[in-house]
Amino acid sequence: DAGVTQSPTHLIKTRGQQVTLRCSPKSGHDTVSWYQQALGQGPQFIFQYYEEEERQRGNFPDRFSGHQFPNYSSELNVNALLLGDSALYLCASSLVSRVFGANVLTFGAGSRLTVL
């Protein structure tokens, strides 16, 4: 059973450029979240997509945008890259539960973005 897959695994960009990262959720999952992890820090929530809509957003500027496709896969776009955007970008998927309770996320290995 394939887990969460992300591409590319590594990429290098220069300041001002734009980047698109891709994520395929675990089979059977319908919700995708994106997290940013700076070196030595825990992951920080960017936003979450469900039913092709952004449902919740963390404290990130509008330069960060996303999309979810009908097959539940997702893209993260970052415009006007800054040096501070250098980080590991993690995608996580889950299955929306109609039952009140705990939810569990499955993470991918991430895309390592370096901005020069």
Next chain:
Amino acid sequence: DAKTTQPNSMESNEEEPVHLPCNHSTISGTDYIHWYRQLPSQGPEYVIHGLTSNVNNRMASLAIAEDRKSSTLILHRATLRDAAVYYCILSPAYSGAGSYQLTFGKGTKLSVIP
């Protein structure tokens, strides 16, 4: 979101039990306690979660204090593959509508000594 406090680092000898503590004195009645771990060069991996009672699964055990203000993740026999950063996270009960996030701290870096 309610916050957690964990030691920055811990060491354990291989094949010995490991007890990773977490304090969460401001936990609310509907907050679940989650543990995730992150191995080097990988994304976080779910370990275990609980609400009030102690929980066991194939990876670990979760012991929750009676007042719920602290919890302990127990690895029964540490192996070299358990060397990772362990995150203790509180999350409100999920209420649907696709809205769910985890707030990570810095976690505890566990080193396993052969």
